[in-house]
Amino acid sequence: MNRRRRAAVLLLSAFLLLTATGQAHAAGYRYWSFWEREGGDWTYATQGPSLARPSDGDVQGFRFAVSEDSAHAVRPRGRADFADICADTPARKGTKRVALVLDFGTAADAPSGERPPARRTACARVAPDATASEALASVAKPLRYDSNALLCAISGYxxxxxxEQIAAGGERSAKGAGTSSAARDEGDGDGGGPSVGLLAGGALVLVLAAAGVWQARRRAR
Known part of the structure; x- marks a missing residue:
């Protein structure tokens, strides 16, 4: 009986470790990420929109989604060409034009009871020294910020x-969003396979289970 109990304890410990690993991997944050267009690709901005000062002809994007961190943030979707976005906004002396891509995300990443507006683009014509926040405010009011100047809402969404942090088994899981936005969006990176931590945890379960069985058989001889 003691041998069986020891084997059961090993298996239970491994299961709890695997569960904790999966939960840590699934945690994320729901927020607006800020992007800059460089050479036809999106690059996560190194400055916030209140500090960044785009040049005339720049393309910047905002994407609302649940992401683990900046390294795994979800990019804006769709085409992002300055000439197309600002085609109907002629240049004017003493101003600059900034093309903006506003991607409000998917229903899976939306807060409970809210529905994301459709993705849209806008051309902001602002003063030469205007920040990205000022360009955004000229075409997508109302904006909402928190006390730390974090952008919370665009056009009221x-x-x-x-x-806020979205933990494993929380609101997103209840909505059936079993994969991240990055996995659902075409061309947005990894295909949403199991994490290295999850695979390692699974391997540990097998190793501990085999060790428990071997130990029980060895002592039974």
């Missing part, structure tokens, strides 16, 4: 919340 979402109505509440700001960078």
């Amino acid at each position: 979402p109505e509440k919340g700001c960078g």
Whole structure:
């Protein structure tokens, strides 16, 4: 009986470790990420929109989604060409034009009870020294910020919340969003396969289980 109990304890410990690993991997944050267009690709901005000062002809993007961190943030979708976005906004002396891509994300990443607006683009014509925040405010009011100047809402979306953490088994899981936005969006990176931590945890379960069985058989001889 003691041998069986020891084997059971080993298996239970491994299961709890695997569960914790999966939960840590699934945690993320719901927020607006800020992007800059460089050479036909999106690059995560190194400055916030209140500090970044785009040049005339720049393309910048905003994407609302649940992401683990900046390294795994979800990019804006769709085409992002300055000539197309600003085709109907002629240049004017003493101003600059900035093309903006506003991607409000998917229903899976939306806060409870809210529906994301359709993705859209806009051409902001602003003063030469205007920041990205000022360009955004000229075409997508109302904006909402928290006390730390974190951008919380564009055009009033979402109505509440700001960078809140979404834990494993929380609201997103209840909505059936079993994969991240990056996995659902075409061309946005990895295909949403199991994480290295999850695979390692699974391997540990097998190793501990085999060790428990071997130990029980060895002592039974």
